[in-house]
Every structure is written in structure tokens, then in C-alpha cells.
Amino acid sequence: MDATGGIDGVLDVRDLRYFRAVAEERNITRAAERLGIAQPPLSRAIRQLERRLGVSLLDRSTRQVTPTAAGLVLLEEAVRVLDAVSAAAHRTRRAALAAPVVVVTAKPGVATDLLRRTARAYAAEPGAARVEILVSGYGEQGGLVRDGRADVALLGTGEDDHGLDLEPLTSEPRVAALPAGHPLADRSVLSCRDLAGLPFPHCPVLPPHADDYWSGRDVRDEAVAAPRPVVRDSSQLLEAVALGQAVALIPASLAERNRRDDIAYRPVRDAGPYTLAIAWTSGSRSPAIARFVRTAIEVASHERTSRAAGPPSHAAEPSSRVAGPVASDQG
Amino acid sequence: MDATGGIDGVLDVRDLRYFRAVAEERNITRAAERLGIAQPPLSRAIRQLERRLGVSLLDRSTRQVTPTAAGLVLLEEAVRVLDAVSAAAHRTRRAALAAPVVVVTAKPGVATDLLRRTARAYAAEPGAARVEILVSGYGEQGGLVRDGRADVALLGTGEDDHGLDLEPLTSEPRVAALPAGHPLADRSVLSCRDLAGLPFPHCPVLPPHADDYWSGRDVRDEAVAAPRPVVRDSSQLLEAVALGQAVALIPASLAERNRRDDIAYRPVRDAGPYTLAIAWTSGSRSPAIARFVRTAIEVASHERTSRAAGPPSHAAEPSSRVAGPVASDQG
DNA sequence: TCGCGTCCATACCGTCAGGGTATGGCGTGA
DNA sequence: TCACGCCATACCCTGACGGTATGGACGCGA
Known part of the structure; x- marks a missing residue:
């Protein structure tokens, strides 16, 4: 149980930051300067990591290093971990604020109107947390939620939504x-x-x-x-x-x-629709977030029924997904 | 940008392991022996963590320590991170094996039959990975997938499925x-x-x-x-x-x-049904896992249609969830 | 009320992991 | 063939982390 290595201490945030840089840059020297350290310690850290894992992570040809299959898996997992670590710090700091805050984000142009209306409706509810709106660029929303800079995002389904719980709001061709x-x-x-x-x-x-x-x-x-x-x-x-x-x-x-x-x-005849969804951290237990999500669903559903002149295909089907925000919302 | 602290190096796996133990034990001394270290280093580590985060995590009354609101948030996030770290090590090691392996799990009694039939159908497909079946106890399935010891699990929806993608298979009263x-x-x-x-x-x-x-x-x-x-x-x-x-x-x-x-x-008239679902890591990009999931869905659907004598309420609706296993399956 | 036990914090010390600098080896391209 | 780019090795040093010893605060029971 020691030669093959336990699972406990083999991986560290530092190791994953380092390996991510190397695997992405495919060049240890460049990765080192991106990380702000010298090249030799980085070389050594990666080799130690490979030894501890008992796995070869890089193919070291002379001109460049390329991740092995296992290295690619570790890269994917490393991104996940680093997001989770960043999220832990962000959310903990936010939870320590005197007044609760919900940070919501959406890309400008497509979804900000709905977001603003939702924020207004949410703010009118009793006991609502302060809402902070974060404007973000294309494709940034998923990352913002995953690394904890935002609590909730409006994004197109399929955009970058893995690891998030989401509920469709509106759909249009x-x-x-x-x-x-x-x-x-x-x-x-x-x-x-x-x-x-x-x-x-x-x-x-x-x-x-x-x-x-x-x-x-x-x-x-x-x-x-x-x-x-x-x-x-x-x-x-x-x-x-x-x-x-x-x-x-x-x-x-x-x-x-x-x-x-x-x-x-x-x-375009056979193009799938654009479905706007609200996304939040999978399994989040925050009542404020759950409340905000519910408000967004209501606002979007009201808007669909109020402008009932539109074709019915514009309405998003409510998801049959079982997991919603699980917080009981009595705060 | 230094007094308030950046996000980069404030959290470490060790810190989160330590804090988790303290927050769960609500007692630094007991947490220290659970971690196999002495009490003073643990005390110091937690205080340093609080200083780096700029957040008070524990209320230290004289007889016990209790997590603050921010501490509870950090505890939740810590579990998430530690699962992800463990998953990174497990999956990387598994990816380095000569022959690809899919580890599937289910609790004994309820779901093992379906799991075995799925495994057999999957094994018959060309290019299938080796399937390893892991028996697990009640409520362990979600954790096994989250921390990477398993790739796929059969579990009841709502059981412990946060952070996982899942697809319902069968449903019964x-x-x-x-x-x-x-x-x-x-x-x-x-x-x-x-x-x-x-x-x-x-x-x-x-x-x-x-x-x-x-x-x-x-x-x-x-x-x-x-x-x-x-x-x-x-x-x-x-x-x-x-x-x-x-x-x-x-x-x-x-x-x-x-x-x-x-x-x-x-x-029980108003009890919700028991829905058995197949679950995998949210956003997994492994073709083998995607293939196994698809096989499970097919097997379950075949069994529903073949014993068509059963009441139709026993059939699970296919989920409208957009995200499935995203791997293109040409391997 | 006193003493004891429990539990957390502080002080001090030793070890070693991790980072820096210098340098070597190797392959590629001009 | 020479020069450059890139990774690995050797060596040193700092500081973080863990251990031991000890102090201080609070609660409880006699």
C-alpha cells in the first residue's frame, strides 16, 4: 500500500497547476515562465509527480513534450480540481460578507435583458440577497460559475455547461x-x-x-x-x-x-434552436441561489405566456431533470 | 491585490483536508489524531488558513470549535475539491493501464441484475473496454463516482447524485x-x-x-x-x-x-416512484463511458418493451436534459 | 471554592521539500 | 558543423511544516 502509492497525498494543487501549464504549453520552459518559476524546478516537479502517480504523463521528444493518454486525462481532471479550488476560495469569502450576495452573469446582448428583469423581480422578494451583475464575454459564463466568481449564469445550452445544473428558460430559432x-x-x-x-x-x-x-x-x-x-x-x-x-x-x-x-x-431549416438556460453549481445548497433560479424560471415563463402571440416552438420545455436546487427555501 | 489576497495560492489540498477534519469533528484535538498529526500544527494550519482567506472559519468557544457560516461553505467546497483530487489520481492511473477499463458499480439487490446484463451487452460490442464490477453499499455509489473509484454507477435518483450526469433507466412504485x-x-x-x-x-x-x-x-x-x-x-x-x-x-x-x-x-398512495438511473462524471469525455451509458439505456429500454405487460407508469421518461456524454464515439 | 481535566494557543526547534543558479547533453535547423 | 532551443542533473539555500513542551482558559465535580 505504499509502493503503488496511496491516493491521499499524491496530488497537490501545486502539482496540478504545474502539470496543467506544461500540458497546455507543451513546453516546459514556456510553462515555467508562465508559472513564474525557473525551468529546472518545474522539470523536477513533473518527474516527481509521475513517480508518485506511477504513471508516465509526458512523451518527451527532444523538441517538445506531449501529454500521454493518461496525461490528457490528468489535464482534464486538473482543470476540474483547479476550478473547484478557486470556487472554494471565492465562495468562502463571499459567504463571509456581512450581507449575502448573489453574483449573476450573462453575456451582453442576448441574455442581459432577461437577467435584469429577473434580478428586479428577485430583489422585490422578501429576504432577497443583494444581486451583483457581472458582465462577461462569449463562453465565459460556464467558467465563471465553475470557478466561483459567479453563482448563477445565463448561457446557451451546450455552450460550456458541463458540471453545472441547468434549467432551460427560453428557446428561439x-x-x-x-x-x-x-x-x-x-x-x-x-x-x-x-x-x-x-x-x-x-x-x-x-x-x-x-x-x-x-x-x-x-x-x-x-x-x-x-x-x-x-x-x-x-x-x-x-x-x-x-x-x-x-x-x-x-x-x-x-x-x-x-x-x-x-x-x-x-x-436554416435543420439548425437546432438556441436555448437560453440558467445554470448554477451542481448540487448547490444555497437558498439564495435556489430562490434566484426559481425567480428566473417564473419570469421567463411569464414572458412566454404574456406574449402568447409568438409561435409555440419558442417555448422551452421544462426539463425533466430530477435535481433542482435542493435547498429548502425558508429563509 | 495582496492584502486582500489573490485566489491563486490561498488554498491547498492539505489545508482542505485539515479543515474538513476539524469542521467535521468540531474538535481540533480529535481532528489531529484522525489526521495522524499533532494538535499544535493543526491549530496553526487552520489559523494560517483563516489569515490567508481573510475569513473567520471557526467560532472557538472554550469547549469546542464550531464552523461559522463561511466555514460551512468551505466545508462543502472542501469535500468537492477532495473528491475531485482523488478522482484525478484514480482516473489518471486507470487511464495508464494497458487495456482500458470501465469500473461500474451498483448496490447489491436492486440494480445488480440490470448492471450485469448491461455489462454483458457492452462486452459484446466491438472495441469494448474491460468492465470491472464493484459492489457497493447503500448510498456509496455517488461518492464512488465522484472520487473516481468508479466510472459509472447505477443509483436511485435523488440518492446522492449531485455533481453527476444521469439518465433514468427504469422506474417503479x-x-x-x-x-x-x-x-x-x-x-x-x-x-x-x-x-x-x-x-x-x-x-x-x-x-x-x-x-x-x-x-x-x-x-x-x-x-x-x-x-x-x-x-x-x-x-x-x-x-x-x-x-x-x-x-x-x-x-x-x-x-x-x-x-x-x-x-x-x-x-403508499402519494410516494414518488423509485427511479433507477445511470450516473457518470458530469462532462466526462471518455468514449468508453459514453458507450457503456448508451448500452445501459438500450438494455433498459429493451427490457421495458419486451415485458410490455407491465403498467406503462413503470417506464421512465427519457430525460430532456441536453448534456449527455459528449464524446464522439468513433474509437 | 479549589483542583483537576480538557482543549486550544504559543514558543521553539529540526528536517526536508521546493525553488534558484549553473551547467551538461541532445537533437534540430541553418 | 555550429548555434540555438530545450530538457535534465547537480548543488545550495531558504522557509514551511511537523514535533515537543508548555501556558492559559474554561467547565465540572468534590
């Missing part, structure tokens, strides 16, 4: 945004096949495989040779489209609010 | 198990109200509030003065009932397989 002169703009309706291979924008904070969010499908298999512009919010996205650098699948409401001559919006 | 001579055994059908205040068994590995699993409702509010027998598996549970120490809500199939004179089973 997605349309293709094309540069005005684009050949496809001549057609009145498109399908996902038409869009294959076109340059979809790239969101810098998401892992590469998450890019299927913008394309409505999985782009991992395809050799995406086309240069992919980097965007951080909807105005950058639309600008990239207008300049002919990209096409994108965007929520219909975003298109409606941004009618312009240099962009053509076209329905 | 729950019945009350009563000692043969119990007054309620005279009635042919019961309701949850009848059972309020009765001694439901206690599962040692679950946190106290999770006991509502056995009672079908939330027992946190009630002053449960009745002594609660501790059970670890279904035979212990039934024994406790037969001895008159407990009553329990159990899946109907378990009752059918354990007909005996000293226990009376009675339907």
Missing part, C-alpha cells in the same frame, strides 16, 4: 448570418449542409471542440482549414460577418436587433 | 415496509402523512439531510427523535424492519423478491 454579398444570401432558406466548411468564428476562451456551438454541429472531425476570426462578443461577431471573415448561426432575436445592410440573415 | 404487527399494517393503502415521524433507517455514508431518500420527503425540518437504525444494504434494512426498529419505503421489486411473514408491504 437560430438563423445564419452571412456577409451581404455571399452566394448563399441569394437563397431564402438554408440547411446545415450548406454551411459546412465555412469559417465560423472562434471563441478564444472555449476549448476548441466547443466551437460546434456556433456551427450547430460537431466540427472536431473536419479539417477546418479556413482561418477563423476570434470574437468575444456579439458586436465583434457581427463585425466579422460584415467584413466577410465569417458566417455564424445566431439567435433570431439577436438578428432582429441588429438589422444592417452588410449582413444577410437567412433561416 | 415504492411500497412501505412495516413490521408485521404494526398498526398501519391493518390498512390496505397508506399515504406519506401516515409515515411521518416513524423511524426511517439511517444510511451511515450519506450526509444527514440525504435521509429524505428513504422517507420520500424532506426530514431536515422535523425533530426526528426516534432512534434510527443504521443499515448498509437491503438485507440489513429488511432485518431492521422485521425487528420493529424501522419502517422504510422500498422499491416494489425489492418487496416482491423478499416476501416474508414478519414484514408487511403496503402501497
Whole structure:
């Protein structure tokens, strides 16, 4: 039970920070300067880590180090741990504040209206915590909740929602945004096949495989040779489209609010809808968060029923997921 | 940016292990011997942790230490982190094995049949990983997946499933198990109200509030003065009932397989069903796990359709949850 | 009320892990 | 073939962490 190593002390936050840097940079020297330490201690730390785990984590060819299969697993787990550690510090500090605070976030443009209305409705409830709204860029929401900087986020389902509990709020069709002169703009309706291979924008904070969010499908298999512009919010996205650098699948409401001559919006027959959901830390036991989530669901449901003129396909089905915020809410 | 403290190095696995022990034991001396260190270093470590976080974590009355509100938050987060760290080590080591392995677990009695059939169907698929079946006691399944000792678990929904992705497989009614001579055994059908205040068994590995699993409702509010027998598996549970120490809500199939004179089973009108689900690490990207989950869903669905004589309420609705195992399965 | 026991905090000390600097080895590309 | 880039090894030093000894506060029982 010692040669193979117990599980208790083999991994440390420091080890995981170090290994993450190396596995991501694929270069020990660069990783060392990213970490602010010298290269030799980092080399040694990684080797010690491999010895303690009894597992080879890196293939060390002379020009670069590449993670082994086990190394890739550890990288994924390391991100999870580091998020959890950061969350622990953030949430503990927030819990120590004199007045309770709920930090909510959403990307600007798509979801901030709903978020503001929810925050207002929540603030009107008796015993509500102070609400702090954090504006964030594309694809940042999931990370903000996971590492504890935010308690609750509004994000599109499938965006970056693993490890979070979520409840759908609203759903709307997605349309293709094309540069005005684009050949496809001549057609009145498109399908996902038409869009294959076109340059979809790239969101810098998401892992590469998450890019299927913008394309409505999985782009991992395809050799995406086309240069992919980097965007951080909807105005950058639309600008990239207008300049002919990209096409994108965007929520219909975003298109409606941004009618312009240099962009053509076209329905896409088989594109999945854009579903906006509220997300929070999986298994959170905070009454304030549970209360806020419930308020958001109510606000969204009221808005659906009040503007009942809209097509019924715009309504999100309530999730059948069993786990909700489990806090009993008598505070 | 230094007085308030950054987030980077304030928390360490060691700190969280230490704090967890203290917060759970509510006694530094006992926590120290549980950790296998002397008391003074532990005292110092906790104080340093408080200083680094800038947060008071413990109320130190003279006879015992009790966690503050922030301390309770940190305790919850610490458990999460420690599970994730343990999972990182376990999964990395498992990923380094020559032949890929999927470790699956279920409690004995209720779910092992389905698990075995799923394992057999999975093993027949091309390129399947080796399946290792881990038997576990009541309420252990969630923890086993969270800390990485298992990859996949079959468990009842609501049991201990936070932080896991899950997909319902089968659903069946729950019945009350009563000692043969119990007054309620005279009635042919019961309701949850009848059972309020009765001694439901206690599962040692679950946190106290999770006991509502056995009672079908939330027992946190009630002053449960009745002594609660501790059970670890279904035979212990039934024994406790037969001895008159407990009553329990159990899946109907378990009752059918354990007909005996000293226990009376009675339907409970408003008790929620027992839903068996397959659970895996939220956001897991392993093709083998995704494949196993899919096989389990197919096996369960085949069994539902094949014995179509059963009442339709026994069929679990497929979850509308968007996130499934995200791996593209071409391996 | 006194004394004892329990429990947490402080003081002091030794060890070793972790970080820094210097340097070597190796492969690649010009 | 030379120079550069990159990783590994050798060596030193600082400081963090754990142990022992001890003090102080509070509660309880005689």
C-alpha cells in the first residue's frame, strides 16, 4: 500500500497547476515562465509527480513534450480540481460578507435583458440577497460559475455547461448570418449542409471542440482549414460577418436587433434552436441561489405566456431533470 | 491585490483536508489524531488558513470549535475539491493501464441484475473496454463516482447524485415496509402523512439531510427523535424492519423478491416512484463511458418493451436534459 | 471554592521539500 | 558543423511544516 502509492497525498494543487501549464504549453520552459518559476524546478516537479502517480504523463521528444493518454486525462481532471479550488476560495469569502450576495452573469446582448428583469423581480422578494451583475464575454459564463466568481449564469445550452445544473428558460430559432454579398444570401432558406466548411468564428476562451456551438454541429472531425476570426462578443461577431471573415448561426432575436445592410440573415431549416438556460453549481445548497433560479424560471415563463402571440416552438420545455436546487427555501 | 489576497495560492489540498477534519469533528484535538498529526500544527494550519482567506472559519468557544457560516461553505467546497483530487489520481492511473477499463458499480439487490446484463451487452460490442464490477453499499455509489473509484454507477435518483450526469433507466412504485404487527399494517393503502415521524433507517455514508431518500420527503425540518437504525444494504434494512426498529419505503421489486411473514408491504398512495438511473462524471469525455451509458439505456429500454405487460407508469421518461456524454464515439 | 481535566494557543526547534543558479547533453535547423 | 532551443542533473539555500513542551482558559465535580 505504499509502493503503488496511496491516493491521499499524491496530488497537490501545486502539482496540478504545474502539470496543467506544461500540458497546455507543451513546453516546459514556456510553462515555467508562465508559472513564474525557473525551468529546472518545474522539470523536477513533473518527474516527481509521475513517480508518485506511477504513471508516465509526458512523451518527451527532444523538441517538445506531449501529454500521454493518461496525461490528457490528468489535464482534464486538473482543470476540474483547479476550478473547484478557486470556487472554494471565492465562495468562502463571499459567504463571509456581512450581507449575502448573489453574483449573476450573462453575456451582453442576448441574455442581459432577461437577467435584469429577473434580478428586479428577485430583489422585490422578501429576504432577497443583494444581486451583483457581472458582465462577461462569449463562453465565459460556464467558467465563471465553475470557478466561483459567479453563482448563477445565463448561457446557451451546450455552450460550456458541463458540471453545472441547468434549467432551460427560453428557446428561439437560430438563423445564419452571412456577409451581404455571399452566394448563399441569394437563397431564402438554408440547411446545415450548406454551411459546412465555412469559417465560423472562434471563441478564444472555449476549448476548441466547443466551437460546434456556433456551427450547430460537431466540427472536431473536419479539417477546418479556413482561418477563423476570434470574437468575444456579439458586436465583434457581427463585425466579422460584415467584413466577410465569417458566417455564424445566431439567435433570431439577436438578428432582429441588429438589422444592417452588410449582413444577410437567412433561416436554416435543420439548425437546432438556441436555448437560453440558467445554470448554477451542481448540487448547490444555497437558498439564495435556489430562490434566484426559481425567480428566473417564473419570469421567463411569464414572458412566454404574456406574449402568447409568438409561435409555440419558442417555448422551452421544462426539463425533466430530477435535481433542482435542493435547498429548502425558508429563509 | 495582496492584502486582500489573490485566489491563486490561498488554498491547498492539505489545508482542505485539515479543515474538513476539524469542521467535521468540531474538535481540533480529535481532528489531529484522525489526521495522524499533532494538535499544535493543526491549530496553526487552520489559523494560517483563516489569515490567508481573510475569513473567520471557526467560532472557538472554550469547549469546542464550531464552523461559522463561511466555514460551512468551505466545508462543502472542501469535500468537492477532495473528491475531485482523488478522482484525478484514480482516473489518471486507470487511464495508464494497458487495456482500458470501465469500473461500474451498483448496490447489491436492486440494480445488480440490470448492471450485469448491461455489462454483458457492452462486452459484446466491438472495441469494448474491460468492465470491472464493484459492489457497493447503500448510498456509496455517488461518492464512488465522484472520487473516481468508479466510472459509472447505477443509483436511485435523488440518492446522492449531485455533481453527476444521469439518465433514468427504469422506474417503479415504492411500497412501505412495516413490521408485521404494526398498526398501519391493518390498512390496505397508506399515504406519506401516515409515515411521518416513524423511524426511517439511517444510511451511515450519506450526509444527514440525504435521509429524505428513504422517507420520500424532506426530514431536515422535523425533530426526528426516534432512534434510527443504521443499515448498509437491503438485507440489513429488511432485518431492521422485521425487528420493529424501522419502517422504510422500498422499491416494489425489492418487496416482491423478499416476501416474508414478519414484514408487511403496503402501497403508499402519494410516494414518488423509485427511479433507477445511470450516473457518470458530469462532462466526462471518455468514449468508453459514453458507450457503456448508451448500452445501459438500450438494455433498459429493451427490457421495458419486451415485458410490455407491465403498467406503462413503470417506464421512465427519457430525460430532456441536453448534456449527455459528449464524446464522439468513433474509437 | 479549589483542583483537576480538557482543549486550544504559543514558543521553539529540526528536517526536508521546493525553488534558484549553473551547467551538461541532445537533437534540430541553418 | 555550429548555434540555438530545450530538457535534465547537480548543488545550495531558504522557509514551511511537523514535533515537543508548555501556558492559559474554561467547565465540572468534590
